[in-house]
Amino acid sequence: MGLYSNLTDQELSGLLKSGNPTVFAEIYNRYKAVLYLHAYRMIQNREEAKDVVQELFAAIWANHEKLIIKTTLSAYLYGAIRNRILDVIAHQKIVLKYTDTLQSFLEAGESVTDDQIREKELTAIIETEISLMPPKMREVFELSRQQDLSHKQIAAQLNISDKTVKKQVSKAIKLLRLKINLLLTFF
Template structure:
């Protein structure tokens, strides 16, 4: 097996196109360390730096027959490494933005959904408790709260006194407040 350690980068680049594995191994061994250090300095992550170098050499081997190196081999390898580093950095930014937006959605979405569910449950409880009120009290309360009529208007409509309307609304609110307090005590 021929040793290519004495060959120049230009000679190795020319021989690489033929698919000679020993030539590829020489290029790999010659540059893997410095390219790894370069990548690590830029992205500060050992695994990502190692991946950048491995993927670069894998891509070179796969496209070796069509590889066009217009500069020196070292300049080509550094440039290709830089481009892959920039891809990694861009990918990390995209992932970071995505996880941030996902976390924002989870933070706000959970509370919105939780509040909507609680609001719906509370509304159901209130409606149930109103339906359980004595008929006259329920009628007075619904006219007061749902139709937004004044005590005087309700008294005229139902032909009862203002004081009776005021008492019925007060009792209805007391009943609802008591039931809601009991429920929130248990939950």
């Protein structure tokens, strides 16, 4: 039994602003498993579910001083994880739509329309953005997204830690998400 294990969620969320790592650890240990299960049920991908939970807690710790919890701690955490999952799903849909459109473009190469020309330009821009990534990030991203390797497989292949792989993939996705959103707005 930890020092803070008998405290209520409300008491813990009140103490979190002080930056006490033990309070944060208590919240993390209390909620990490249920949030992971919730995330996994929604996205059906273990690695993505783990990443979403880790990113949520990292963001909470990074912003603990400014954190405003207007509801219960559990409602706040479930809402935050749901929003992050919806972002992941939206990103996956954009990538799938992009991939499907690109495939259609390649299959229907003989009838080039304005839309297909725009799609080709978009593809070239995205490929350029990938090529401009730092070499290690690009390599990890391509192994993850183009060869569909798990974080563990990539870590073994490149002789780096799972944590490094997760960070590189996360950074690459954030970078591309920003660029894709800007490009989709433009097109």
